[in-house]
Amino acid sequence: MVSDQYRMHRLRAGDEWVLGTLARGNARFGDGKEQEWLPPLGTEDTAQFVADPNTVCIVAIDLETNHIAGFVYGGVLKRRHTKLHHICLYEVGVDIDHRSRGVGPLLLSAFAAEARRMGIDRGFVVANADDAEAMKLYTDAGAVRSSAHDVLLGLTF
Numbered sequence: 001m002v003s004d005q006y007r008m009h010r011l012r013a014g015d016e017w018v019l020g021t022l023a024r025g026n027a028r029f030g031d032g033k034e035q036e037w038l039p040p041l042g043t044e045d046t047a048q049f050v051a052d053p054n055t056v057c058i059v060a061i062d063l064e065t066n067h068i069a070g071f072v073y074g075g076v077l078k079r080r081h082t083k084l085h086h087i088c089l090y091e092v093g094v095d096i097d098h099r100s101r102g103v104g105p106l107l108l109s110a111f112a113a114e115a116r117r118m119g120i121d122r123g124f125v126v127a128n129a130d131d132a133e134a135m136k137l138y139t140d141a142g143a144v145r146s147s148a149h150d151v152l153l154g155l156t157f
C-alpha cells in the first residue's frame with residue numbers, strides 16, 4: 001500500500017535543510033518547464049518558514065530511501081467574516097520518479113488533516129485549467145471550481 005511506503009511529515013524547527021533540497025531539486029518537483037534550480041532562502045528566512053505556525057509545509061518521505069518524494073505547502077489566512085481562519089494551498093509537487101503512485105493525494109490528505117487539526121475547514125488553491133494532472137488531483141480531493149470569470153492578477157510592490 002502506497003501509504004506504507006511514504007511518511008507524511010510537517011516541517012518544523014530543525015527541518016531547515018529540507019527547503020534547500022526542494023530549491024535545488026525544483027525541476028524534479030515541477031512541470032519540466034520550470035527552472036531547474038531556485039535560489040534557496042537565506043538562513044533566517046528558512047528558520048522563519050519552518051517554524052511559522054501559519055505556514056503548513058508537509059513533505060512525503062520515501063521510507064525505503066529517506067528521500068523526499070513530494071511536498072505541499074500553503075498559508076493560513078485571516079478572514080474578516082464568518083470564520084477567522086482559512087488556508088491557501090499554494091503549491092504541491094511530486095518528484096518525477098514518484099508520480100502516479102498516489103503521493104499527490106496523500107499529501108493533499110495530510111494537508112487537509114493538518115488544517116482540520118488547526119480548526120480550519122475551508123481553503124482554496126489556484127490552479128491552471130490546462131494542467132490536467134493538477135486539476136484531477138484537486139477535483140478528486142473534492143475541490144469545487146470557481147466562476148470562469150475569476151482571474152489571478154499578479155501585483156508588484
Ligand SMILES: CC(C)(COP(=O)(O)OP(=O)(O)OC[C@H]1O[C@@H](n2cnc3c(N)ncnc32)[C@H](O)[C@@H]1OP(=O)(O)O)[C@@H](O)C(=O)NCCC(=O)NCCS
Nearest residue numbers: 029030031091092093094099100101102103104132133134
Ligand atoms: C500534479 C501532481 C502533484 C500529481 O501527483 P501524483 O502523485 O503523480 O498524483 P497521482 O499519483 O494521483 O497520479 C496522477 C494521476 O493523474 C493521471 N495523469 C497523469 N498524467 C495525466 C494527464 N496528462 N492528464 C490527465 N491525467 C493524468 C495519472 O494517471 C494518475 O491518475 P490515477 O489517479 O487514476 O492513477 C504531480 O503530477 C506533479 O508534481 N506535477 C508537477 C507539479 C504541479 O503541476 N503541481 C500542481 C500545481 S502547483
